Amino acid sequence: MLNFEKSKQAFKESSQYMPGGVNSPVRAFKNVGGDPLFIEKGAGSHIFDIDGNEYIDYVLSWGPLILGHADPKVVKDLQDATTRGTSYGAPTLLETELAKKIHEIVPSVEMMRMVSSGTEATMSAIRLARGYTHRDKIVKFVGNYHGHSDSLLVDAGSGVATFNVHDAPGVPKDLAYDTLTVAYNDVAGIKNVFKAHGDEIACVIVEPIAGNMGVIPGTKEFLQTLRDLTTESHSLLIFDEVMSGFRAAYHGAQDLYQIKPDLTTLGKVVGGGLPVGVFGGRRDIMEYITPDGPVYHAGTLSGNPLAMTGGLSTLEQLNDDLYKQMFARTDELTRGIKQAADDHHVPVTVHHVGTMWSYFFNKGPVNNFADVQKSDVDYFAKFFKALLQHGVYTAPSQFETNFMSSKHTKEDIQKTIAAFNAAFDDVSEG
Template sequence: MASNNFGSSKELFERSQKVAPGGVHSPVRAFRSVGGTPIFFQKGQGAHLTSVEGDRYIDFCQSFGPLILGHRNPEVQKAVLEMIDTAWSFGACEPYSLALGEKIKSWIPFVERLRFVSSGTEAVMSLARLSKATTGRKYLLKFNGCYHGHVDSMLVKSGSGLAGLASSDSAGVSQEIAGETLVAELDDEKAVTELFSKYGSQIAAVIIEPVPANYGLLIQRQEFLRFLRDITKQHGSLLIFDEVITGFRVGPQGLAGLWNIQPDLVAYGKVLGGGFNVAAYGGRQDLMDWIAPSGPVYQAGTLSANPVGMRAGLTTLEQVEKNDVYTVLRSRTAMFTKEMQALFDKHSAPFQVAHFESLFWIHGRTDKTIRHLSQIPEGQKENFAKLFHHLLQQRVYLAPSGYEVGFLSFAHTEAVLGETLNAFDKALGVFKA
């Protein structure tokens, strides 16, 4: 077993706690869910990360999803360096966002107009405002187990009932704001029907991650998503797909294209920027034309469509297309997760692995497909934390939470995956639940 020396990371984390809240700039990085000292990384290449201690890890976090080609893909790096040699921000019109926008429209016909922004949160925030403006309605309907960024109206949870008006899920989010969001459980058509019966004429939009992947991998039934499409049409509400994770990750048209379910509006991010701060929202032209300067819904951003991110995003999509990345990753992920499950069984470990295209999630054993939060087996946090640290000893880095998913990239070759499976075998050999 390899030994870990986190001395440099420990010293950096102690200093960082005097600079940033909790020592980090996004909560999960603090290792609160798994315990121990967060590892500080200094280099990424392909499927690997190198820590400040000089240790090399196989990385399945991949920056939480953007790096579908792996760290520092040579073609993306070349495009970015060429752009930086010219400029890195204009705050004006430029041809690079046009090129990426036209590429997206050529892939996704239902995106008739789109607007680039800098984060998925910004995209969702804009869609929430847009949907209320275009419909003249008050409520948004979301689902427990879906994450839509740190937008105030999305930082809510179910109230006292299983479905209905939401309550705040964060300090600083007033009950007045939370009260304009309705919350239902995933995969519960009855609850959604009841909400529409009560509030239907005032529901502006239903928003959902079509494959929720922020609180585990909660793979939904196609029938449930089609039901949402039908009931929103019946009541004159909009359907919003938050495809920040699944967009350009599960296929060229995201989940909407993969399952042929067309939303009215959609949010993209992560893969779209190839590792840079790029997101977008788009959809029907008659709705998007409400966005300023075409219409009265205001949204703006200093770094929106920054040329470096645009070049990175366009090159990423070009490389995905050129290398048939979706087909390759579908095959590799299926093989990898099948062999991983065989190892869990071999060692009688309390784990199963679920996967969808190039996403995977390790969870407790169950005889059900986990579609909503209440189906997640007990002990998820504790058991995953133990496995996480055993895998660190074997130089495998997963996202530091049992509720985060893992990502394969094109750089995770069969050889890298074989090395990973050997590491799992060793880690499970000493694992004790």
């Protein structure tokens, strides 16, 4: 049995100074029971906790570390950058270099603004959409999480689902009133909303591949319907690719589906492990942002030179061959997980798109948040803890996504599948 005594003591102390002992709620392990791990370091595809335990890591800082932990080039570039200063509050060439690289990979992002988080990116994109269209209502989908800003916290997934927070305390009712929600992948439902409110809707924001209720791909019909309806009503379509950008595919989910949104939000991978978000899209829309236009946006650390360096260093290493390798590893792993579950007669639905993957203790199908909620979360909690004992660290919530990195090896995959088999044995015996 692995020993977690130092992590337990560290959590006890941190709980005296931070609500729940953490700075982001899902880290607290509330969904799975027990105390969270305190991590000392990461290397490649592995992390090490302060008790000296080693794990194959599929959380990867919740997605950013597509090159694994402490990638040598990223580390070296950041070390060099720190010697030149950590922040200037003035323009740098790095910002333009990263913007050009993002536009090269995601051509729909013609102009963009750098921010410091995915939440800030989606919040700013919504403000811009409202300012550009002179409308107030927005549409989002049940189980899609777009950060914790007020307008977007209604019927959200991710930690909101984990902690069963449905009425979003602290969010003014007027803001909730202007947020219309529809079931994910519900074509008829979104058509009805536009029939009733089309000329009032500023934008539709959607995760084209949902990653905050586990991995659930949007259907082609669903996403194309969103594109058609927003175009017809002169609303804007926002693809929230904070998670799926550079993860579902090199050029993002919008390339997979061949659907061009008006605005896109990015984050996670685009910062290479540093705090970065991006919102951008059509030039005529982005020119509504100050100082060119009337929609206000500002940020002291926006375009921070260290964050820009981390992003550039990461994106410059990505290429089609690397993605083929990661996709093959993800496919091998998810097939192995499904086989292990079938061999143990445990109902499991396994989804993966690109380097994103998740498993639901649910016979399926799983196409929306209502389907996700049918999953056996009690079994998940037991299984998660059993996996930890076998040296595999996955997301500590049935409602979250796991990730593959370029550093995961065939040996890692084989060990992980063996760990899943062993964990199924442990839970059935326990």
